[in-house]
Amino acid sequence: MLNVSRQHDQAPMRFDLRIISSWIQPESKVLDLGCGEGELLYYLKHQKQVKGTGIEKSEARVARCIEKGLSVLQGDINAEIEDYPDNAFDYVILSQTLQQVFTPDKLIRALLRIGKYGIVSFPNFSHYGIRLQLLLKGYAPISRQLPYEWYDTPNIRVITIKDFRKFSREMGFRILKEVAINTDHHDRHGHVVGICSNWRATYGMFLIGNP
């Protein structure tokens, strides 16, 4: 899903990652699940003195992270998360990955077991562009945020902002902060969406905690 070029280190950090980092207290302990090439972790380490760890599946991305001086483990997030003791982290981040998870309920429960807070973001499937595609064209929607055909997508779940709120009630975790955002073509810039977020936002972002 992270189809964003990370070649330009000078470019501002992805807009959603900037919001995530604004929620994180300096010098806290952070686990980033599916950390990619470590853009967020690198920022948090150097700007917020955070003690960060990442988990990433791809060997090449893990190697990039370690070369940058980040602590990252190669592995599957669903398996790796189980090894950590309770409350090992202040924040556990699941950025733009929830839609690829096979057992989201199990993962969210594990996330709130090992972390005081969870930060979860995902592409909002009820954005009006997606709704209109399905309504008018009749094909499975393809958007900038979800740029795959039905047969080659890693995104096995469609989630909307309203769905996630419902999920929190059913699972019994608390939503402590919620932000809906709209981003530009490279996701580098964006703005917060105030009203009708479930229609207008490209991403939903949530800070969650135990009840």
Added chain:
Amino acid sequence: MSEYIEHDPHRISVGLVQKRIVTFAEPPHAMLLESGRSLGPITIAYETYGEMNAAKSNVVLVLHALTGDAHVAGYYNEDDPKPGWWDIMVGPGKGIDTNRYFVVCSNIIGSCQGSTGPCSLNPLTGIPFGFNFPVVTIGDMVNAQKMLMDHLGIRQILAVVGGSLGGMQVLEWCLRYPHMVRSAIPLATTTRHSALAIAFNEVARQAIMADPNWNNGNYYDGRKPNVGLAVARMIGHITYLSDEAMRLKFGRRLQEKQDFSFDFSGDFQVESYLRYQGAKFVERFDANSFLYITKAADYFDIENQYGEGSAVKAFSRARAKFLVVSFTSDWLYPTYQSKAMIQAMKKNGLDASFCEIEAECGHDAFLLPNERLSALIRGFLENVEREQAA
């Protein structure tokens, strides 16, 4: 480990180096071994590369594998046909940059490349120890290295690095002297030998001990058990490669012939390769050392030694920051063994990184030129250095 020593393609090297020797643990201060016996005096052969800084904070200790030696990098003279065994990794601007770090490597005790081992003279008898040499463990090897560190005035090690049996010493350092080790890079290694690894070692040892020339370890004044040692080495080489590596390297190709010979002189390339490796090995290695070091590897078990059977408990002693690396085709110390050590580190809240490098060449991958491995080690060390300065 195999020998993969080639000249650096870019001709970059630490240049001429010298093997040094130090002797300590002179009786009555002989070193007490884990077996309860003692050993002394102990001679250690070692080499150093780069300069130690004034704060003595840039020390990287390299630990060699089963048949390695202190000669990690560089050349002994202008006409030296080959450099040290990890010349691709250790040198100016390389993964372990000798412009930044003071690199030390010593030959393990029990070996035969300058440090005290079964082929050394027993001071009590004036003849080689042979099988009178006490059994040494990985812990004993590390204790001897600690004495070398004391001798060099080193109290803090920036990083301990090693693959295979060298990786076992890395782990041992982290648990035996946790406050001395700032970071650790165990490569292609394990916290304890599997039954498979012990089985290969035992077959190799039996090959040596079945050679009539072995003579219970007393062969230093006569014919050596070269047949047994060569067979042992052939077994080793099978474990260092992989099914895929052998298929790519040899397949079923015949060696310099078009058809089977219908005798036992050797038909296949793989046979020829193993015979060549065996024959080459006996020129440089002592059969008794092979027995002692493989025994030390089989005994190594940090879970039992430090954790009453638990890896998690064992790693609760560690203080180092870790970079663990495994290789996909390594069937001697497969990835699951590295993951088990990572799991124990995570449960202890240790700062650890793990990367499984895609490699078709089996266990030996850590010795071969690999830009990814060099970049990982370089990046990791630079970060440890920065964090130390902060």
